[in-house]
Amino acid sequence: MDNVAAAPxxxxxxxxxxxxxxxxxGNPQSLHSWGDGARDALEKAREQVASLIGGVAExxxxxxxxxxxxxxxxxxxxRARADKGKHIIxxxxxxxxxxNSARTLEKEGFEVTxxxxxxYGIVDPDEIVRNIxxxxxxxxxxxxxxxxGTIEPIVEIAKKLPKDGPAFHxxxxxxxxxxxxxxxELGIHALSLxxxxxxxxxxxxxxxxxxxxxxxxLMDGGIQEGGRRPGTEDVxxxxxxxxxxxxxxxxxxxxxxxxxxxxxxxIEGVLNKIEHSMLTGHPTQxxxxxxxxxxxxxEGEGMLMLLDSHGIAGASGSACTSRALKASHVLxxxxxxxEVSQGSMLFTLGLDNTEDDVAYVLEKLPQVxxxxxxxxxxxxxxxxxQKG
Amino acid sequence: xxxxxxxxxxxxxNPHNVGEIADADGIGEIGxxxxxxxxxxxxxxxxxxxxxxxxxxxxCGAAIAVSSMVSDMVKGKTLEEALTVTPSMVAKELEGLxxxxxxxxxxxxxxxxxxxxxYAIKNKIDIPGLTDQEEPEEEDEHACET
Numbered sequence: 001m002d003n004v005a006a007a008p009x010x011x012x013x014x015x016x017x018x019x020x021x022x023x024x025x026g027n028p029q030s031l032h033s034w035g036d037g038a039r040d041a042l043e044k045a046r047e048q049v050a051s052l053i054g055g056v057a058e059x060x061x062x063x064x065x066x067x068x069x070x071x072x073x074x075x076x077x078x079r080a081r082a083d084k085g086k087h088i089i090x091x092x093x094x095x096x097x098x099x100n101s102a103r104t105l106e107k108e109g110f111e112v113t114x115x116x117x118x119x120y121g122i123v124d125p126d127e128i129v130r131n132i133x134x135x136x137x138x139x140x141x142x143x144x145x146x147x148x149g150t151i152e153p154i155v156e157i158a159k160k161l162p163k164d165g166p167a168f169h170x171x172x173x174x175x176x177x178x179x180x181x182x183x184x185e186l187g188i189h190a191l192s193l194x195x196x197x198x199x200x201x202x203x204x205x206x207x208x209x210x211x212x213x214x215x216x217x218l219m220d221g222g223i224q225e226g227g228r229r230p231g232t233e234d235v236x237x238x239x240x241x242x243x244x245x246x247x248x249x250x251x252x253x254x255x256x257x258x259x260x261x262x263x264x265x266x267i268e269g270v271l272n273k274i275e276h277s278m279l280t281g282h283p284t285q286x287x288x289x290x291x292x293x294x295x296x297x298x299e300g301e302g303m304l305m306l307l308d309s310h311g312i313a314g315a316s317g318s319a320c321t322s323r324a325l326k327a328s329h330v331l332x333x334x335x336x337x338x339e340v341s342q343g344s345m346l347f348t349l350g351l352d353n354t355e356d357d358v359a360y361v362l363e364k365l366p367q368v369x370x371x372x373x374x375x376x377x378x379x380x381x382x383x384x385x386q387k388g
Numbered sequence: 389x390x391x392x393x394x395x396x397x398x399x400x401x402n403p404h405n406v407g408e409i410a411d412a413d414g415i416g417e418i419g420x421x422x423x424x425x426x427x428x429x430x431x432x433x434x435x436x437x438x439x440x441x442x443x444x445x446x447x448c449g450a451a452i453a454v455s456s457m458v459s460d461m462v463k464g465k466t467l468e469e470a471l472t473v474t475p476s477m478v479a480k481e482l483e484g485l486x487x488x489x490x491x492x493x494x495x496x497x498x499x500x501x502x503x504x505x506x507y508a509i510k511n512k513i514d515i516p517g518l519t520d521q522e523e524p525e526e527e528d529e530h531a532c533e534t
Contacts, residue, residue: 299424301448305400327424338422342446375406375452377428377444378421 001361002313003289003350004146004174009240010199016243017201020236028224028233038235045242049206052245053172053191054182061207061225062238066173066194069207070097070140072218072229073169073190078105078138080214081167085135086110089166091123091152092333093145098171099329102140115141120282121150121334125157136166143172143181143191147317147330147346148281149290151175158187167213173197173205177248178287179256189213195237199351200244204237259288259349262358266291266347269362274369280331280344289349294331297379298372299342306368312361317344339378392449393483399453404460407442414510416502419495425451427499429458433507436466443499450489454496457482467504471517473497 020041028039046057063069078088090102092114102112113131117123123141132139139161144151154170161168169190172181176191177198183191190213195204209215209228221230248255271277276296295303300316307314317328331341347361373379392400409430419426425447432440441463445455457478462470475493479485485493501518508515 297446299447299451302400302452305449309401342421342424375403375444376446377417377426378446380408380444 001291001347001349001353001357002315003353004197004348005315007196007199007350008352009201010244010247012247013200013240013243017236017240020239028235038233041235041239041242042233045238045245048242048246049193050208052181052249053176053193053208054184055191055208056211059208059211061209061229062233062241063205063207063229064203064234064237065205066095066171066192066197067097068218069173069192069194069205070095070171071101072207072215073171073192073209074098074101074138074140075105076215076218076228077167077169077190077209077213078110079108080216081137082110085133085137087113087133087136088138088140089113089115089128089131089136090140091115091117091142093117093121093147093330094140094142095146095171095173098140098142117150117333119335120285121145121148121280121330122282122285123152123157125153125160128157129160132162132165138169139166140169140171142174143170143186144175144179144287145281145330146174147328148292148334149174149287150281151179151285151287154186154188175287177245178252178259178289180252183208183210190215195241195244198244198248201237201240203234204241204244206241255351256288262349262353262355263288263291265355266349266358266361267293269358270365273362273366277369278340280334280336290346291349292346293344294336294340295343295345295369296340297343297376297382298369300344302372303343303345303368306371307364310360310364310368312364315346315348317341317346391486392453393485395457395481395483396450396453396485399456399482400449403445403452403456405442405456405463406444408444409440409442412442412503414503414505414507416499416504416506418499418502419447419451421446424448425492425495427451427455427495429455429499429503431500431503431507433467436468438462438465438467438470441500447492447495448489450485450492451495453482454478454485454492455499458496458500462500467507467515468517471501471504471515473500 027035028042046060049060050057106112115127167189170188171192173192173194176193189210191208193206196202217228224230278294280292317331327338327341409432412430413433414431417428427445430442431438441459443455445452461473475497478493478496
């Protein structure tokens with residue numbers, strides 16, 4: 001149940017891609033019939049992606065990852081508007097691709113305000129408004145968080161932003177394809193999405209930029225993607241992204257109600273069966289496929305290893321599981337202590353998961369937690385203190 | 389997940405000597421939960437030998453395997469012998485540790501040393517090898533920043 005990390009391609013997506021890996025290998029920029037085939041495929045995919053998010057095809061630019069889309073949006077828009085001002089606003093729980101893009105901009109003389117989140121991981125729209133200045137050129141707040149699944153009040157934020165004020169970008173990598181998204185209703189200027197979050201191929205992503213919003217390219221090159229994202233297009237990946245978008249659009253309602261049922265079974269089961277456990281993120285304002293917890297007195301890596309031995313895949317934001325040995329900035333920003341954040345556990349549901357899978361996790365996870373607690377000095381201290 | 393040696397996996401999946409000793413002769417606690425690792429070692433000493441060694445560990449797979457390995461390595465040894473166990477010996481016995489987890493092996497050896505020191509102080513005895521070495525506790529290679 002670690003589907004956001006990697007999920008299999010849908011067979012339909014693979015089928016759609018196959019011709020472009022085999023016979024239809026043309027370059028979309030070529031002025032001959034092979035090129036025409038590739039170009040048509042590219043434009044069809046652009047329409048499919050636009051349709052998933054309620055945008056216009058000409059506003060969709062293909063990239064190679066959600067990270068690239070976020071880099072392009074944050075740096076590209078801020079730099080294009082640098083003559084208007086050099087202040088940007090992001091939240092404390094953004095993905096590293098937004099965080100570190102902002103850091104790069106700081107080195108270029110921009111000022112960055114990082115707005116806090118509450119204990120559910122929700123940004124307060126008024127807090128953003130309070131931080132808007134005359135020279136604020138960009139606000140970038142994620143649509144949904146990829147560690148705890150909390151959905152941010154993007155519409156409310158957009159409504160409160162001054163007209164002709166900053167551009168508003170949202171990182172919707174975790175949410176696109178999983179919940180309905182309409183860029184017009186959201187009231188935003190740019191949105192990042194990635195195909196591997198909805199059963200498209202890895203290496204397929206896009207940035208939607210509203211017409212009229214200026215953006216500078218990250219790379220200098222030719223005329224591909226209107227010059228905004230030069231480089232020969234990866235046609236098979238883009239075709240796969242388009243197909244995945246088309247399928248996601250049709251299946252979001254059924255998929256999300258199924259996920260919500262399984263997710264809530266899992267959440268309820270974990271909170272009932274495991275003492276000293278808490279849900280992380282908002283109880284209802286969350287992605288349908290996200291069940292995330294902190295289980296006290298134990299550490300995430302050991303949990304993942306024991307679960308793995310039972311054939312269960314999960315993820316954790318504990319310090320030990322990160323290569324940098326740092327606790328999740330998301331959990332810390334939500335006011336969860338370092339100690340408690342060590343016991344972070346995330347399950348993300350996928351199309352293959354069933355009620356039986358949830359039951360199996362609910363059988364094994366309490367055993368794993370109990371076993372680790374039995375050897376945890378923190379737990380024995382806690383028990384002793386309780387007794388007396 | 390980090391790539392652990394088979395030996396680390398064995399000790400993690402079936403750690404030896406887990407527990408507490410109610411009437412321990414020495415207790416040593418090290419690490420802090422903020423960083424993600426904490427170990428408490430308990431020792432029982434008889435005729436200058438570690439008659440029993442137990443521990444409780446909060447931490448990653450490596451931290452648990454290290455605790456288990458240290459307890460195996462020193463159980464039955466004299467106190468002097470036990471004090472010669474170094475972090476790199478522990479790591480070697482475990483067939484290596486990922487680079488960013490090496491600090492865990494420091495914790496194991498240090499927690500044991502602390503337990504022996506606790507015993508020595510309680511019994512007002514001087515053990516060769518205990519005091520002639522600076523305790524690197526505060527400046528170990530722990531990657532944790534708080």
